[in-house]
Amino acid sequence: MKLILKEAIEKRYQEVEVRLGDRVEISEWDHITVKGTVSEVSETKIKVVHAEFVTGAYSRSVANYDEYDDQTEFSFNIWNLASIKVAKFEEGTPLALIHEATRQNYCGSEYIEMSPLFYNKYKEYIKDYGYFHNYYGYKIVVNPDAKGLYVYAEPNEETKAHNLNPRRSYSIKYYQRNELYMIDSFISAENQLDTTLKTKLSLVGVPNYVYKLYLEGQLIERGTAKKRYPICS
Structure with missing residues (x-):
């Protein structure tokens, strides 16, 4: 969905397209910057998971950020954000193709369907067993009848409603x-x-x-x- 950052640090960050599953870097005014994967997003709030604390607005001699070092989930109010940067993947990689499939679903997806060939390519590329059956909250379904490098993201009910009335x-x-x-x-x-x-x-x-x-x-x-x-x- 398109988010409007009324207090964006630069004009280019005032409007940004964000989807569930996007890898993002989020910076708050006078607080923290984190990197993570979008798990929830609305006009007023955004939540990221599998996240990491990047930096604080002040040095550690001025502010204590220790509580964020091991935190992996963060929630932010849109009104307090200085910027949201959305990651771009190399063209043609399994992650780029998955990313493109999920981005077509404005409000999120139910699951990701793959052909056996694409699934094997995906596993070879990601090399992490923790993501072999689930990609950032989306269940992976292998369709044995699908041919070639096929990947499809099934839209959820919110996306279907948006498609009827954007x-x-x-x-x-x-x-x-x-x-x-x-x-x-x-x-x-x-x-x-x-x-x-x-x-x-x-x-x-x-x-x-x-x-x-x-x-x-x-x-x-x-x-x-x-x-x-x-x-x-």
């Missing part, structure tokens, strides 16, 4: 007296957009405002505190 990235710019007052970003399914937008417009803290609504950077609606004007394409 969640997309929106932003609102509010103006008062022709000056930009505030920018708000959010993620919404299309069939929930009207309700979400009405709620957000009702909470604006200034009178007589004008707004512009953008879908992934493209203007789709403008309006005032009293009336909305969709943009016809």
